[in-house]
Amino acid sequence: MHRRDFIQCVGGGVIFAATAKAAWSAVTGDDVWIAPGQTEPEVRRKALSYAILAPNPHNMQPWLVDLSTPDEVVLRIDPTRLLPVTDPFDRQITIGCGAFIELFCLAAGRLGRRVEVSAFPEGEPDGRLDHRPIARMRLSEGATPAPLFSAITQRRTNRNAHRNAPVSQTQIAELVGAATTEGLLAGGVVQGEVRDKLRDLTLKAMLIEQSDRAANNESADRTFLGAREVAAHPWGIPIRGGNIEWLIGLGVVSRDGLKTPGSLAFKGQTDMMRQTANSTQAYGWIVSSGNRRVHQIAAGRAYARFALKAETLGLAIQPNSQALQEYAAMAGCFRDVHAVLAPKGGRIQMLARIGYADQVPHAPRRGLDPLIRSA
Numbered sequence: 001m002h003r004r005d006f007i008q009c010v011g012g013g014v015i016f017a018a019t020a021k022a023a024w025s026a027v028t029g030d031d032v033w034i035a036p037g038q039t040e041p042e043v044r045r046k047a048l049s050y051a052i053l054a055p056n057p058h059n060m061q062p063w064l065v066d067l068s069t070p071d072e073v074v075l076r077i078d079p080t081r082l083l084p085v086t087d088p089f090d091r092q093i094t095i096g097c098g099a100f101i102e103l104f105c106l107a108a109g110r111l112g113r114r115v116e117v118s119a120f121p122e123g124e125p126d127g128r129l130d131h132r133p134i135a136r137m138r139l140s141e142g143a144t145p146a147p148l149f150s151a152i153t154q155r156r157t158n159r160n161a162h163r164n165a166p167v168s169q170t171q172i173a174e175l176v177g178a179a180t181t182e183g184l185l186a187g188g189v190v191q192g193e194v195r196d197k198l199r200d201l202t203l204k205a206m207l208i209e210q211s212d213r214a215a216n217n218e219s220a221d222r223t224f225l226g227a228r229e230v231a232a233h234p235w236g237i238p239i240r241g242g243n244i245e246w247l248i249g250l251g252v253v254s255r256d257g258l259k260t261p262g263s264l265a266f267k268g269q270t271d272m273m274r275q276t277a278n279s280t281q282a283y284g285w286i287v288s289s290g291n292r293r294v295h296q297i298a299a300g301r302a303y304a305r306f307a308l309k310a311e312t313l314g315l316a317i318q319p320n321s322q323a324l325q326e327y328a329a330m331a332g333c334f335r336d337v338h339a340v341l342a343p344k345g346g347r348i349q350m351l352a353r354i355g356y357a358d359q360v361p362h363a364p365r366r367g368l369d370p371l372i373r374s375a
């Protein structure tokens with residue numbers, strides 16, 4: 001098959017953007033999105049059934065929870081579920097923990113519980129995360145408003161190209177309002193020079209990442225291809241549904257292909273990067289005053305609210321994290337994106353593209369039981 005035919009047969013180059021047409025509800029990893037916690041007898045487990053739906057890097061779901069003390073949840077990291085190449089200091093993994101905490105608090109609030117969160121109660125690790133708790137969360141009686149709660153089961157990361165429909169300044173202001181908190185600055189842009197610079201910069205960073213063998217392999221090894229493989233691995237990035245299923249069946253799209261420059265799968269992914277970047281309508285970002293672990297947790301909590309708010313506004317959202325990553329090949333993009341969005345200092349923790357796009361299915365989750373672990 002020639003590349004042109006390949007691209008045409010999968011619809012304009014968006015080969016890895018899954019369609020929402022197929023029904024996935026028969027698969028266990030997808031069931032977690034339907035009435036989370038309904039059959040759970042205990043309030044912490046009910047709230048945790050929502051927390052596992054948090055956005056998190058590469059869908060690694062790196063969370064371990066200790067429930068051995070009543071009315072308390074201790075969150076630790078699973079050291080086997082990190083991203084050592086593209087996230088060498090576990091910054092993004094920590095942001096994913098912040099998102100988990102935020103969803104836990106929203107769900108607990110809806111269940112009539114207040115949550116007191118102590119982040120890194122035994123100290124903040126510097127280089128890499130370690131066995132010490134990421135957070136201790138204590139529950140007590142008392143209703144808490146949880147306005148974004150109902151968006152939790154609707155939210156998803158949408159990697160599709162955007163329709164040519166503008167996002168308004170008012171919508172961006174709502175997203176920024178949902179994310180802003182002490183020590184964090186959220187922002188956004190819907191048109192003009194900064195938006196166009198971000199299109200170029202995010203694309204450049206994606207292409208650098210794709211051409212860096214170690215970084216690209218880290219992603220490819222965490223990408224599952226086709227309904228059967230995804231069902232067997234309810235984590236990582238799922239690629240399934242529509243035309244892609246038979247391309248996978250024919251071996252035209254394979255994990256080896258994703259790792260091999262020049263292959264149809266590799267080039268198809270490059271095309272997708274160009275198409276998504278060039279179609280992007282708006283960007284939003286979250287900048288913290290420093291880069292301590294507590295800033296990363298706060299950024300994760302803020303991003304969760306940002307993404308939930310986007311869902312309530314009918315907007316598609318996808319983080320574009322490559323330019324923010326801390327490995328050698330990315331140093332130039334890292335410097336450039338900070339010069340554009342944080343010229344007076346601060347650390348960009350999240351950068352996401354925002355627009356209107358065809359809906360995608362949810363990414364599966366492993367469920368709650370594999371996460372429960374006493375220290």
Ligand SMILES: Cc1cc2nc3c(=O)[nH]c(=O)nc-3n(C[C@H](O)[C@H](O)[C@H](O)COP(=O)(O)O)c2cc1C
Nearest residue numbers: 055056057058059092095096156157319320321363
């Ligand atoms: C810190 C962080 C960085 C992320 N970076 C990217 C990214 O660069 N590209 C992307 O497509 N998704 C990115 N995501 C989204 C995750 O891949 C996504 O949340 C995960 O696969 C689960 O899917 P869901 O959000 O649809 O539930 C990121 C999420 C977080 C929390």
